[in-house]
Amino acid sequence: GRCIGVFTSGGDSQGMNSAVRAVVRMGSYLGCKTYYIREGYQGMVDGGDHIVEATWASSSGIMQLGGTVIGSARCKEFRTLEGRLQAAENLIHRRITNLVVIGGDGSLTGANIFRQEWASLIQQLLDQGRISKEEFKDCEYLNIVGMVGSIDNDFCGTDMTIGTDTALHRIMESVDTISTTASSHQRAFVLEVMGRHCGYLALVGALATEADWVFIPEWPPEDGWEDTLCKKLQAERETGQRLNVILVAEGSIDRHGQPITASQVQNLITSRLKYDTRVTVLGHVQRGGSPSAFDRILGARMGAEAVLALMDATPDTPACVISLDGNQAVRVPLMECVERTQQVQKAMDQKNFEEAVRLRGKS
Numbered sequence: 355g356r357c358i359g360v361f362t363s364g365g366d367s368q369g370m371n372s373a374v375r376a377v378v379r380m381g382s383y384l385g386c387k388t389y390y391i392r393e394g395y396q397g398m399v400d401g402g403d404h405i406v407e408a409t410w411a412s413s414s415g416i417m418q419l420g421g422t423v424i425g426s427a428r429c430k431e432f433r434t435l436e437g438r439l440q441a442a443e444n445l446i447h448r449r450i451t452n453l454v455v456i457g458g459d460g461s462l463t464g465a466n467i468f469r470q471e472w473a474s475l476i477q478q479l480l481d482q483g484r485i486s487k488e489e490f491k492d493c494e495y496l497n498i499v500g501m502v503g504s505i506d507n508d509f510c511g512t513d514m515t516i517g518t519d520t521a522l523h524r525i526m527e528s529v530d531t532i533s534t535t536a537s538s539h540q541r542a543f544v545l546e547v548m549g550r551h552c553g554y555l556a557l558v559g560a561l562a563t564e565a566d567w568v569f570i571p572e573w574p575p576e577d578g579w580e581d582t583l584c585k586k587l588q589a590e591r592e593t594g595q596r597l598n599v600i601l602v603a604e605g606s607i608d609r610h611g612q613p614i615t616a617s618q619v620q621n622l623i624t625s626r627l628k629y630d631t632r633v634t635v636l637g638h639v640q641r642g643g644s645p646s647a648f649d650r651i652l653g654a655r656m657g658a659e660a661v662l663a664l665m666d667a668t669p670d671t672p673a674c675v676i677s678l679d680g681n682q683a684v685r686v687p688l689m690e691c692v693e694r695t696q697q698v699q700k701a702m703d704q705k706n707f708e709e710a711v712r713l714r715g716k717s
């Protein structure tokens with residue numbers, strides 16, 4: 355059977371474990387040997403016991419856990435040729451020529467570079483006597499398939515990334531929890547949620563919690579928003595509402611590119627309206643806790659599809675990433691999606707919001 359290596363890279367997200375489990379199990383079903391590569395590219399470069407054979411049993415009981423049990427890391431060496439040579443050597447000694455990468459756009463880019471370089475890497479390893487002729491022949495091609503794990507839902511080409519739904523649940527639970535105490539004391543709460551370039555969590559979180567106001571990076575409010583916001587909060591109170599909830603995505607800015615922060619909004623409300631106003635920064639709470647049913651199933655379906663895609667891969671097919679389209683797990687070209695995602699980030703940096711939103715939409 356073929357050998358598959360699976361690893362998680364970049365920021366962790368809930369549902370990654372379910373994806374890893376599905377890769378191991380679909381691999382086993384198809385007669386492949388699957389290896390966990392621990393700590394992302396770092397484990398691939400370090401080798402040794404960072405690359406261990408996966409078993410049915412060791413992939414049990416992990417679906418329920420947040421984060422990634424096989425570890426994730428950022429790895430400087432993999433950005434260098436020597437690092438990638440070392441990584442290739444470690445894979446070849448184990449005959450691993452199929453990789454499943456679960457990470458963000460950086461991790462997927464790294465995998466694609468690795469695949470494009472593969473022929474030259476293995477030639478160098480052979481010339482340097484680091485691999486045998488037999489190993490060289492067995493490992494002529496490298497196949498890669500990606501899945502996107504990210505709570506931000508900031509990747510182009512998929513309706514949802516693994517982890518977003520759970521992060522939304524965390525936000526919703528937090529707002530619900532805070533609402534009871536806010537209501538008792540007639541307070542206003544300003545919650546900072548994650549999303550540096552992408553306001554998805556803040557926007558959908560606000561819709562799901564009846565928030566009074568939301569700030570997202572893609573939509574800087576009109577000048578004079580301070581007055582509008584205060585009027586809105588007052589109007590809510592006049593209808594008998596005892597609390598106010600405002601969500602601020604961490605990358606929010608005004609029309610002049612100045613950051614809008616939770617504490618700034620707090621100061622505004624306290625000074626103008628004299629409401630008792632508190633700030634909560636949700637931070638890593640959003641990345642924590644057990645994955646939602648949606649993320650478990652999403653990871654499972656994507657993981658299974660990833661292995662099927664590896665089995666279908668040929669040396670000439672461009673690498674793919676597994677994405678969710680409606681309710682189907684489908685294969686889309688990896689580099690096209692990565693490039694579009696990077697274009698969105700560039701457009702956001704240039705404050706070209708219309709372009710960013712257009713690029714994010716389906717083509």
Ligand code: ATP
Pocket residue numbers: 363364365366395427428429430432433434457458459460461462463464465467504
């Ligand atoms: P997140 O969205 O959570 O930040 P990411 O996958 O985009 O996830 P990065 O830090 O960009 O996170 O990338 C993770 C790792 O992937 C890097 O530490 C590095 O080892 C590898 N990597 C990223 N870009 C490249 C590249 N251009 N060449 C080689 N390796 C890369």
